Amino acid sequence: MLTTPTIAPAIRRILVAEDNLADAELIKEMLNRAFPQHLEACFVTRLDDTLAAIERNVFDILLLDLGLPDHQGVDKIDDISNRVPALPIVVLTGNEDDEVAAWALRSGAQDYLPKSQLSPELLSRGIRYAVERKEITQRLQEELERTAEQNELLACAARYDCLTGLPNRLMLQEVGERAIKQARRRKHSLALMFLDLNGFKLINDSYGHDVGDELLKGVASRLNSLVRQCDLLARLGGDEFVILTDILQDLCEVKSLTKRIEGAFDEPFRVGEIDVTCRPAIGIATYPECPDLPALLRYADKAMYKQKKYAALKPTEIPRSVPTQPLTRTVQYQP
Incomplete structure (x- = not known):
């Protein structure tokens, strides 16, 4: 009134x-x-x-x-x-x-x-x-x-990772389900790549969480430069990243992308005054072999952990003045 x-x-x-x-x-x-x-x-x-x-x-x-x-x-x-x-x-x-x-x-x-x-x-x-x-x-x-x-900001914050700015798990779920429906209609294939940084906990423990956070930002930036606009790069949390792509016509295409991702880790990450070297463990699962997003995530995660088992180097101590050493690049494919 x-x-x-x-x-x-x-x-x-x-x-x-x-x-x-x-x-x-x-x-x-x-x-x-x-x-x-x-x-x-x-x-x-x-x-x-x-x-x-x-x-x-x-x-x-x-x-x-x-x-x-x-x-x-x-x-x-x-x-x-x-x-x-x-x-x-x-x-x-x-x-x-x-x-x-x-x-x-x-x-x-x-x-x-x-x-x-x-x-x-x-x-x-x-x-x-x-x-x-x-x-x-x-x-x-x-x-x-x-x-x-x-x-709008709240909706955006709910779907994007506040540290790296990448889509988060919720966005992956929404986009992933739409991508699978579209692939089913068009009879196309999809590949989901699950990435985890070997030795990341040791980096956090040795250099501190601030260095770990900056490393994750650097990893996100390098990965983002490798994927296409139509691909989805997401951070699930911690040091886990996912790439969902439809480039899969045969396994060679995914292996080519995997090599480019591995190559992106050849150069150390400069964090302040520290050069930090790390390697990703990568697991891959494909649609339609995996019929839905939960299955893709589950099998890619299993493949990634199988790869971590075969890591050739498992450091137990990292001096504060010495960067981490590269780990094995072996990529496991599942199923």
Whole structure:
């Protein structure tokens, strides 16, 4: 419910669109009586002049006659509101038609005043309430926009990893299920690659979690440079990454991608003053051999852990000044 504010909104500049000279003089007189303080009123007689005036100048309110010679009706109210969203509009008309009044308000006007009922008091109250309503509407719209932005950010945060910026498990689930449905319709194949960093716990324990976090960012960046835009690279958590791709026509294509991924780990990762070397264990599973996403993840995970078993090097201690050593590259394929 709208109430009269403690401090009335300041009205300094009013644009009046009125083509009837007698009505214009009457409105001018009422404005002078309603606002005895300094008030600047600008009068125009056509809609084109109205549009030009609001684009060149700033007004506190527009008093708009619906019967201007170059335009009749309320459909231009929406156009004016779109051009100057913060401008309150009070419609003036010689017709006391409730339907026209409702239409004007729906189109963006804040109030509707029949000329036959005008008085300085009614005009003053209508103008002040129109300004208040517009301010309330603007604040509400801004709050709704902020809420929408916050909801969008929350939705984004729920689907992306906050450390690396990569899609997370939830996004993988959504995209993966759509990809499998599409592959089923088109009778295509998919490959899911499950990556885990060998010795990552030891790196964390030796250098600290900050170094581990920076290493994960570096790994994400290098992997991201290898996959196509249509592929999905996701971080499941910890040092586990997943690539879902449809490049699979035969196993050679996936092996080629695997070699490129392994090659991306040939150079050490520079983290602050430390060069950290690590190798990925990679497990691969394919659709349609695995019929759904849980099966793809399960079998690729098994294949990856089988590869970790055969790692040739399992360091037990890493000096703080010495980078980690490469681990075996053997890739296990499942099923």
